[in-house]
Amino acid sequence: xxxxxxxxxxxxxxxxxxxxxxxxxxxxxxxxxxxxxxxxxxxxxxxxxxxxxxxxxxxxxxxxxxxxxxxxxxxxxxxxxxxxxxxxxxxxxxxxxxxxxxxxxxxxxxxxxxxxxxxxxxxxxxxxxxxxxxxxxxxxxxxxxxxxxxxxxxxxxxxxxxxxxxxxxxxxxxxxxxxxxxxxxxxxxxxxxxxxxxxxxxxxxxxxxxxxxxxxxxxxxxxxxxxxxxxxxxxxxxxxxxxxxxxxxxxxxxxxxxxxxxxxxxxxxxxxxxxxxxxxxxxxxxxxxxxxxx
Amino acid sequence: xxxxxxxxxxxxxxxxxxxxxxxxxxxxxxxxxxxxxxxxxxxxxxxxxxxxxxxxxxxxxxxxxxxxxxxxxxxxxxxxxxxxxxxxxxxxxxxxxxxxxxxxxxxxxxxxxxxxxxxxxxxxxxxxxxxxxxxxxxxxxxxxxxxxxxxxxxxxxxxxxxxxxxxxxxxxxxxxxxxxxxxxxxxxxxxxxxxxxxxxxxxxxxxxxxxxxxxxxxxxxxxxxxxxxxxxxxxxxxxxxxxxxxxxxxxxxxxxxxxxxxxxxxxxxxxxxxxxxxxxxxxxxxxxxxxxxx
Numbered sequence: 231x232x233x234x235x236x237x238x239x240x241x242x243x244x245x246x247x248x249x250x251x252x253x254x255x256x257x258x259x260x261x262x263x264x265x266x267x268x269x270x271x272x273x274x275x276x277x278x279x280x281x282x283x284x285x286x287x288x289x290x291x292x293x294x295x296x297x298x299x300x301x302x303x304x305x306x307x308x309x310x311x312x313x314x315x316x317x318x319x320x321x322x323x324x325x326x327x328x329x330x331x332x333x334x335x336x337x338x339x340x341x342x343x344x345x346x347x348x349x350x351x352x353x354x355x356x357x358x359x360x361x362x363x364x365x366x367x368x369x370x371x372x373x374x375x376x377x378x379x380x381x382x383x384x385x386x387x388x389x390x391x392x393x394x395x396x397x398x399x400x401x402x403x404x405x406x407x408x409x410x411x412x413x414x415x416x417x418x419x420x421x422x423x424x425x426x427x428x429x430x431x432x433x434x435x436x437x438x439x440x441x442x443x444x445x446x447x448x449x450x451x452x453x454x455x456x457x458x459x460x461x462x463x464x465x466x467x468x469x470x471x472x473x474x475x476x477x478x479x480x481x482x483x484x485x486x487x488x489x490x491x492x493x494x495x496x497x498x499x500x501x502x503x504x505x506x507x508x509x510x511x512x513x514x515x516x517x518x519x520x521x522x523x524x
Numbered sequence: 525x526x527x528x529x530x531x532x533x534x535x536x537x538x539x540x541x542x543x544x545x546x547x548x549x550x551x552x553x554x555x556x557x558x559x560x561x562x563x564x565x566x567x568x569x570x571x572x573x574x575x576x577x578x579x580x581x582x583x584x585x586x587x588x589x590x591x592x593x594x595x596x597x598x599x600x601x602x603x604x605x606x607x608x609x610x611x612x613x614x615x616x617x618x619x620x621x622x623x624x625x626x627x628x629x630x631x632x633x634x635x636x637x638x639x640x641x642x643x644x645x646x647x648x649x650x651x652x653x654x655x656x657x658x659x660x661x662x663x664x665x666x667x668x669x670x671x672x673x674x675x676x677x678x679x680x681x682x683x684x685x686x687x688x689x690x691x692x693x694x695x696x697x698x699x700x701x702x703x704x705x706x707x708x709x710x711x712x713x714x715x716x717x718x719x720x721x722x723x724x725x726x727x728x729x730x731x732x733x734x735x736x737x738x739x740x741x742x743x744x745x746x747x748x749x750x751x752x753x754x755x756x757x758x759x760x761x762x763x764x765x766x767x768x769x770x771x772x773x774x775x776x777x778x779x780x781x782x783x784x785x786x787x788x789x790x791x792x793x794x795x796x797x798x799x800x801x802x803x804x805x806x807x808x809x810x811x812x813x814x815x816x817x818x
Contacts, residue, residue: 293598294588299702301791303812304587405699408593416713423710497595518597522816 254322254479256345260285260491261471262321264312267295268408268501269441270327271508273350276468277325278490281475285488287319290505291521293495296404297330298372298440305374309335311524313342315493318524322480325471326350329371329440329463333380346474353470354437354463355384359393361459362435366394368428368458370450371439373399381439396431400424400443407442408504413449421446421453429454437461445508492516548616548773550639554579554785555765556615558606561589562702562795563735564621565802567644570762571619572784575769579782581613584799585815587789590698591624592666592734599668603629605818607636609787612818616774619765620644623665623734623757627674640768647764648731648757649678653687655753656729660688662722662752664744665733667693675733690725694718694737701736702798707743715740715747723748731755739802786810 261281263274267290274288289312291297297305309331316324325348326332326339332349340347358367369381376399385393402420411417428436436458438444444462451460475481482488494501498516505513555575557568561584568582583606585591591599603625610618619642620626620633626643634641652661663675670693679687696714705711722730730752732738738756745754769775776782788795792810799807 293594295593299589299790299794300587301794304790307814401703402696402699405696409695416710416717419710419713496593496598500593500595520601 253483256322257480257482258285258484259320259322260287260488261323261325262287262289262316262319263325263327264289264291264309264316264331265328265441266290266297266308266330267292268505268508269404271505272441272444272462273325273327273464273467275509276464277471278488280468281472281481281488283484283486283488284482285490287316287321287491288493289315289519289521290492290494290501292501293521296372297328298374298401298404300330300374302334302374302378305331305334306338308521309339310342311521313339314524315519315521317343317345319491321345323348323471323475325467327441327467330374333375333378346478346480348467348471348474350441350463350467351380351384351439352388353466354439354461355381356388357463357466358435358437358461359385359388361461362393364432364434365389365391366396366431366433366435368431368433368436369395369397369439370400370403370424370428370436370443371397372404373401375399375439381437394431396428396433398424398428400440403440403446404442407445410507412445413452417446417449418453421449425450425453433458435459435461438463493519495519495521547777550616551774551776552579552778553614553616554581554782555617555619556581556583556610556613557619557621558583558585558603558610558625559622559735560584560591560602560624561586562799562802563698565799566735566738566756567619567621567758567761569803570758571765572782574762575766575775575782577778577780577782578776579784581610581615581785582787583609583813583815584786584788584795586795587815590666591622592668592695592698594624594668596628596668596672599625600629600632602815603633604636605815607633608818609813609815611637611639613785615639617642617765617769619761621735621761624668627669627672640772640774642761642765642768644735644757644761645674645678645733646682647760648733648755649675650682651757651760652729652731652755653679653682655755656687658726658728659683659685660690660725660727660729662725662727662730663689663691663733664694664697664718664722664730664737665691666698667695669693669733675731688725690722690727692718692722694734697734697740698736701739704801706739707746711740711743712747715743719744719747727752729753729755732757787813789813789815
């Protein structure tokens with residue numbers, strides 16, 4: 231349905247010559263996406279799926295990953311550098327595909343960006359509010375995301391009604407995802423420890439508040455039980471990217487599939503190898519960036 | 525015994541006025557120690573225990589931790605910056621208290637240091653060779669350390685005889701140690717998966733090739749069984765620090781206990797809090813450093 235809408239929208243914009251002058255000249259520029267490392271590729275995957283004609287530039291800060299255990303000041307400094315790098319690539323939009331950076335650096339990034347900035351907290355929160363029936367929502371994420379309280383705020387903003395919110399930091403999930411242990415007995419044991427308070431709290435909706443967590447969704451779902459709805463923010467972020475681009479007349483009108491560039495602050499070959507499994511498609515090439523210079 | 529030797533040595537050097545001119549004027553400077561984060565505090569703890577009169581400056585690169593999953597080039601760049609920071613503090617020696625940095629950046633650090641440099645690989649390897657009776661030695665560490673093959677080389681250099689060496693990367697151990705899960709069923713399950721090939725290989729000595737791993741020593745020991753000797757390199761590193769300082773007439777002759785300074789590239793309060801548990805003594809204060817500027 232959304233795919234159909236998108237196609238119609240693009241065709242309208244390219245065929246309708248009267249409104250052609252309304253198309254922003256930046257429309258053929260790429261969407262810039264950054265993350266603390268590989269996790270954001272689960273968001274990029276959703277953007278590519280929904281907007282296959284868009285060009286994208288992804289920067290994964292694997293050289294300084296993870297952000298989740300680092301202080302807010304550090305995350306803000308890193309996020310400003312990542313943003314400056316993407317702006318140098320001439321992007322038309324910046325997607326902060328990292329919950330920790332979204333939680334702690336959204337305002338900083340907006341201040342220097344000069345292009346629309348999308349973060350990953352609000353779309354997930356809105357989806358959770360739309361799904362819950364008992365108004366008991368769980369949020370799992372890194373320690374940084376949970377401590378920031380940003381999901382609690384976003385959920386409250388998205389809901390007109392009183393919510394019961396249970397939060398839990400799950401720092402080991404990132405390591406498990408990067409180890410390729412996506413669903414085994416150990417993952418389920420770790421999930422059992424982390425998620426027990428949320429089960430006791432009788433939540434019916436669980437926000438996967440870290441871009442690595444969708445990779446563990448099967449194990450998390452088995453521990454939580456079938457009656458709990460898991461919210462993978464990536465899908466809703468992609469929808470918001472589409473809406474924002476459409477609003478700003480920034481949708482790329484090209485008919486061919488978009489190109490995708492990848493950059494990392496760590497080894498390019500390492501990024502290519504692990505990243506391909508996160509993205510579920512082969513990353514042909516990645517460039518190494520000395521991000522401290524930005 | 526070593527404490528006694530140390531004391532006698534210091535007293536000889538301070539009382540014996542004839543050889544006073546032999547004491548290096550840098551002797552009252554601090555020992556500089558750096559690590560990718562908190563793990564090196566397990567090495568610092570051993571240095572302070574063995575050399576209580578020495579002053580120390582510790583830099584933990586928690587803002588960019590972990591090093592274990594990063595490329596050699598990145599680890600070398602970070603290590604050069606850490607070294608330049610410590611040199612600016614006027615240290616008389618640099619201890620690379622991180623296995624990954626020792627494995628991948630020892631030569632780079634030596635080239636720019638201009639003071640003695642101690643790494644953590646050789647002392648652990650020498651201790652393992654001295655302990656083994658069946659010449660079957662296991663090594664566990666981060667992916668970077670294991671892939672570098674540096675332990676296999678150091679073990680071969682330390683032994684006149686043929687050795688059977690089994691290596692295993694245990695990337696989740698760092699996360700478990702930092703989560704404070706030092707000995708529970710999950711740690712033992714994870715250890716069971718990682719260590720199974722080493723048990724099958726019938727090793728009698730296991731090098732804990734990452735400075736975080738001594739915190740999990742109890743669980744690792746339970747999985748390996750009582751007949752396997754665990755090598756905590758920190759203790760042997762401290763002995764090598766003492767020998768090198770003595771050789772260079774750099775032992776601090778002061779009678780009072782040394783002072784200890786702590787710096788980190790992440791939040792100082794976070795470092796103080798977690799670091800105190802790693803060090804097993806309270807860190808009173810820590811300074812934040814913008815390490816990218818070095």
